Amino acid sequence: MKSLKWLCTLTLTLGVCLAQAADEKKDETKQTETKSDTKQNKGGATSNEVAVIKTTEGDMVVTFWPDVAPKTVENFKTLARKGFYDGTAFHRIIKGFMIQGGDPNTKDPAKEDSYGTGGPGYSVQAEFNDKHHGPGVLSMARSSDPNSAGSQFFICHGDADSLDHQYTAFGKLTKGMDVLEKIASTPVTRSRGGEPSKPTKRVEIKSVQIVPSDSVK
Numbered sequence: 001m002k003s004l005k006w007l008c009t010l011t012l013t014l015g016v017c018l019a020q021a022a023d024e025k026k027d028e029t030k031q032t033e034t035k036s037d038t039k040q041n042k043g044g045a046t047s048n049e050v051a052v053i054k055t056t057e058g059d060m061v062v063t064f065w066p067d068v069a070p071k072t073v074e075n076f077k078t079l080a081r082k083g084f085y086d087g088t089a090f091h092r093i094i095k096g097f098m099i100q101g102g103d104p105n106t107k108d109p110a111k112e113d114s115y116g117t118g119g120p121g122y123s124v125q126a127e128f129n130d131k132h133h134g135p136g137v138l139s140m141a142r143s144s145d146p147n148s149a150g151s152q153f154f155i156c157h158g159d160a161d162s163l164d165h166q167y168t169a170f171g172k173l174t175k176g177m178d179v180l181e182k183i184a185s186t187p188v189t190r191s192r193g194g195e196p197s198k199p200t201k202r203v204e205i206k207s208v209q210i211v212p213s214d215s216v217k
Helices: 002-043 070-081 109-114 177-184
Strands: 049-055 058-064 092-094 098-101 137-140 153-156 169-175 188-190 196-199 204-212
Touching (some): 049 070, 058 070, 070 204, 092 177, 098 177, 169 177
Antiparallel strands (some): 049 058, 092 098, 092 196, 137 153, 188 196
16 A cells, blocks of 8 residues: 555656656747747848948938838848949939939949849849838839849839839838938939930949848937
8 A cells, every 4th residue: 555655656746747847848948949039030031120221422221111022122131231232323313203223234334324224133023012102112123024123223202103013112211311302303314215314423322231220320
């Protein structure tokens, strides 16, 4: 009888120990996942990052919209981190409409005739969404093919609702509207196609930096 009572006590104790061990394991797993999430948040592909576009006219800060255009946002970030945009220029400016840049050909003044035709060598699938193309909105430039966007982008200076659901909007200026106004007011002449959008002076993009939003004051 004593042996049976001792065995029951041992079994109960063992069960409690196993339960405690299981709980400790869950806690360790939860802590590991939390650390992993924190690392991912610091690493890059998160929604708390912004782009600081440094130009010869001043700096602009863009907040991304990964909820409606995740692939487009990630493509822009990837190119920016590679320094793809550094040294390019806003080659097309239409006051009241938009300013356009992101063409690698604009790094070389000798390639002026080809401005507006350059890209990264690939295209990104369109992610048309319900975001309105209002002042300060960042969107992807493209040809007549909806899925032809690559690296060129534009920032709306005025209201452009005609572009809604036709172009991939993926962010908006949160700082630097005065810089946008200054760039949009750059004097222009007619391009080879006859459009009055060719800036008479170079408006260069010195760099595009992807940084945590809380690091921008």
